Amino acid sequence: MKIIDKLMTYDLLITDSHVMTQNGMVEKNIVIDDGKIKLITNESPTCDKKINGSGLVSIPxxxxxxxxxxxxxxxxxxxxxxxxxxxxxxxxxxxxxxxxxxxxxxxxxxxxxxxxxxxxxxxxxxxxxxxxxxxxxxxxxxxxxxxxxxxxxxxxxxxxxxxxxxxxxxxxxxxxxxxxxxxxxxxxxxxxxxxxxxxxxxxxxxxxxxxxxxxxxxxxxxxxxxxxxxxxxxxxxxxxxxxxxxxxxxxxxxxxxxxxxxxxxxxxxxxxxxxxxxxxxxxxxxxxxxxxxxxxxxxxxxxxxxxxxxxxxxxxxxxxxxxxxxxxxxxxxxxxxxxxxxxxxxxxxxxxxxxxxxxxxxxxxxxxxxxxxxxxxxxxxxxxxxxxxxSDKGNIAPGxxxxxxxxxxxxxxxxxxxxxxxxxxxxxxxxxxxxGWPVKTIVRGSLITEDFEVVGKPGYGKLVTRKLS
Ligand SMILES: [Zn+2]
Missing domain, CATH: 3.20.20.140 (Metal-dependent hydrolases)
Structure with missing residues (x-):
């Protein structure tokens, strides 16, 4: 998150997609910051980047x-x-x-x-x-x-x-x-x-x-x-x-x-x-x-x-x-x-x-x-x-x-x-x-592929931190 003129801006906003949550499908926007999901919301807060998800389904x-x-x-x-x-x-x-x-x-x-x-x-x-x-x-x-x-x-x-x-x-x-x-x-x-x-x-x-x-x-x-x-x-x-x-x-x-x-x-x-x-x-x-x-x-x-x-x-x-x-x-x-x-x-x-x-x-x-x-x-x-x-993966939910x-x-x-x-x-x-195809792949808030083209960078992917409960 950056603070510009006292206005907070998040990194990424995904609008208008059908979002698959643990409570089923919802029609909401996804707000992402620092690689994490911040909000699942009806609002459209200011974000640096925006993805129009109209007609698409967002899954974990x-x-x-x-x-x-x-x-x-x-x-x-x-x-x-x-x-x-x-x-x-x-x-x-x-x-x-x-x-x-x-x-x-x-x-x-x-x-x-x-x-x-x-x-x-x-x-x-x-x-x-x-x-x-x-x-x-x-x-x-x-x-x-x-x-x-x-x-x-x-x-x-x-x-x-x-x-x-x-x-x-x-x-x-x-x-x-x-x-x-x-x-x-x-x-x-x-x-x-x-x-x-x-x-x-x-x-x-x-x-x-x-x-x-x-x-x-x-x-x-x-x-x-x-x-x-x-x-x-x-x-x-x-x-x-x-x-x-x-x-x-x-x-x-x-x-x-x-x-x-x-x-x-x-x-x-x-x-x-x-x-x-x-x-x-x-x-x-x-x-x-x-x-x-x-x-x-x-x-x-x-x-x-x-x-x-x-x-x-x-x-x-x-x-x-x-x-x-x-x-x-x-x-x-x-x-x-x-x-x-x-x-x-x-x-x-x-x-x-x-x-x-x-x-x-x-x-x-x-x-x-x-x-x-x-x-x-x-x-x-x-x-x-x-x-x-x-434990940080597998769910579209804040955190x-x-x-x-x-x-x-x-x-x-x-x-x-x-x-x-x-x-x-x-x-x-x-x-x-x-x-039925994936058309965008997002890893920790970064777009990695778009319409069958890889736009990410090798080396972005990290070894996952794991924790068994
Ligand atoms: Zn095998």
Missing amino acids: GVIDTHVHYGVYSPIDQAAITESHAAAIGGVTTMMRMFRLEGSYIDSLQKHLLASQKSHYIDYTLHASIFNENQISEMKHCTENQILSFKIYMNLGGDVGHVYMEMNPGEEKLISSQVNVTNELVEKIVKRASELKCPVLVHAEDYQECACAMKTEKEKNHDGLNSWSQSRSPDFEVKSIQTICEYGRKYDCTIYFVHIGSKSALDQIQLEKNNGTKIFVETCPHYLTLSHETQDGYLAKVMPPIRTKNDVEYVWQSLQKNHIDTIGTDHVANQLKLKLDGDDVWSALAGFPGIGTSLPILLSEGVNKNRITLDHLVNLTSTNASKIFGL FDADITMIDLKKEKKVSPELFGGFSDYLVYDGWNLK
Whole structure:
């Protein structure tokens, strides 16, 4: 706020938009100052800048809970390209799924520093835990704003291969082999509980997956259907049972990432009824893609996309409030590496999706009356802010960060990789015509994108200060 001739002027006024608040939609102006929301009002106080929001809906900035970047291109570049794509897609905070082979104490700061001048939007990290030494460093992580830990139950034995974050300043893939045994998983859950942090769980039993994949390969099967066969929903169920047992034993909150099958959703409801504290994330692809209709290998992902019945069941689960958040599981990779081989087994798992998430939810969800706007806000922002302690975000109300995504529900546009300017040269949704798009992305009161152009600056985005209650 500046005081000019005794007149107070605020920084920014957003007029005439439909504002999504925790009490539903209101027709009011939003007054922003010093990056914070000051007032939701009928008045139009003097402001340095003004945005006419006529015909648009203002929602709390989208928080993408699940993003992989810095693995296939160095983080100083990846943070620029991927936060660019994110901003175009209306995302204001991206949560990086950070993977390290070695010590957090030795290299966390180096990694954070390398991305510090690169983000257009705000960001934070989940720390993946792969070994005993990293368990001993979980406290160190919490002292550095990382209040959530990722467990990969899918990695071990014959299927223990994983790419870690590139070393800052180097453009070299970091190939690694890990063994996330149940014994290790139990210790991580115990430690996370002591630190009062949730664990994010990739629930697929690696032993079952390794065995079934071997069988599928021996039969010379190919395609996304076989990929799904080789990683049956039953293997998700098995891991869900195991981790929930630990969750109850140590009173730890379990956050299931990328849930997209009926069996997994049903098992999770059972475990909730047994008293486990659980949150559930799904991804846009489990709401839109099935191996029954998807050709080629681009949509290869772990866990696999399933049947059309599963897709329908995920929508129903959303409607029943059995799902809390939408994360993209965005992987910033390129075709050259993705399709480095000639069958589904040699294709790389994971694909980009951070830019298309909100448009998909608006087009396939809100505009097809499958979810309401209020529900969308909870799924894309408010719930994530509560679960992960992003206490300044997730709400358009006085005192919160002025992270606002302005959407045009009537806007139609065709998806293409070029639209987002990310690292990836393909998208599984390439060519889809979607209705409902973000047209302005505002982070802490600054306009970052306007009509599909990024007008913000890399380095504006900050590491979010987190606080778990
Ligand atoms: Zn992931």
